Amino acid sequence: MTCRAFVFISALCATASSLVAQQTNAQGNYTLKATPKTVAWGYYDAEATPVRRVKSGDTVEVQTPAVSALAPEDMQPIVYVKHLEPPYYPPLPRMTRVGGTIEMKLKIGTDGRVLSVESANFGPGPAQKLLMMLKESAEANIKTWTFGCAGCPPNAPFQHTVRFKYVQDSHLPDRAIRLVMDLPDEVTMSAGPIPVEPETTSTKTKGSH
Numbered sequence: 001m002t003c004r005a006f007v008f009i010s011a012l013c014a015t016a017s018s019l020v021a022q023q024t025n026a027q028g029n030y031t032l033k034a035t036p037k038t039v040a041w042g043y044y045d046a047e048a049t050p051v052r053r054v055k056s057g058d059t060v061e062v063q064t065p066a067v068s069a070l071a072p073e074d075m076q077p078i079v080y081v082k083h084l085e086p087p088y089y090p091p092l093p094r095m096t097r098v099g100g101t102i103e104m105k106l107k108i109g110t111d112g113r114v115l116s117v118e119s120a121n122f123g124p125g126p127a128q129k130l131l132m133m134l135k136e137s138a139e140a141n142i143k144t145w146t147f148g149c150a151g152c153p154p155n156a157p158f159q160h161t162v163r164f165k166y167v168q169d170s171h172l173p174d175r176a177i178r179l180v181m182d183l184p185d186e187v188t189m190s191a192g193p194i195p196v197e198p199e200t201t202s203t204k205t206k207g208s209h
Helices: 002-025 091-095 126-142
Strands: 029-032 059-062 078-083 100-108 114-118 146-150 158-168 177-182 186-191
Touching (some): 091 126, 100 126, 100 146, 114 126, 146 158
Parallel strands (some): 029 059, 158 186
Antiparallel strands (some): 078 146, 100 114, 100 158, 177 186
């Protein structure tokens, strides 16, 4: 009885090991479609969530973002940046610790150049004047950029919205600037504090003659 039980248990273990090996060695076949959620143009964030995880030996068919290859429900225009000039934080708003978000609606020509920019205006007042400096700086910079579009109608202008965020970050080192580009939609400029040096005055004493 003991010998038969041992043989029976050994056979079960061998069968289980064979099944595990078959499952481990099984190769997967996947198709990765080209959609706005799976295509990155020009800039890729290393912290982005993977769209597909595969094992060694798996087969993956990757579709290209050609418009003719997309399904009708996936044929959405994909705007990307072709050329940019890095923006900067204007000195006076930075020194006075003024920040804000400038949202710009762009009209882009067939050559990729920005034809027009629309963004919100700010009312009168000292703080609003500083915000206007951010607006003017953002608009001047974005006009130097060029864009492309996959899936847009040919020979016709297209539109896109870009946000420039100006952030005062007390956790950055003094006078530091950090630029984060989440293209083609958003740019964040963070500025560290600027220490104010106390004024030194010198006094002269008149000597007696």
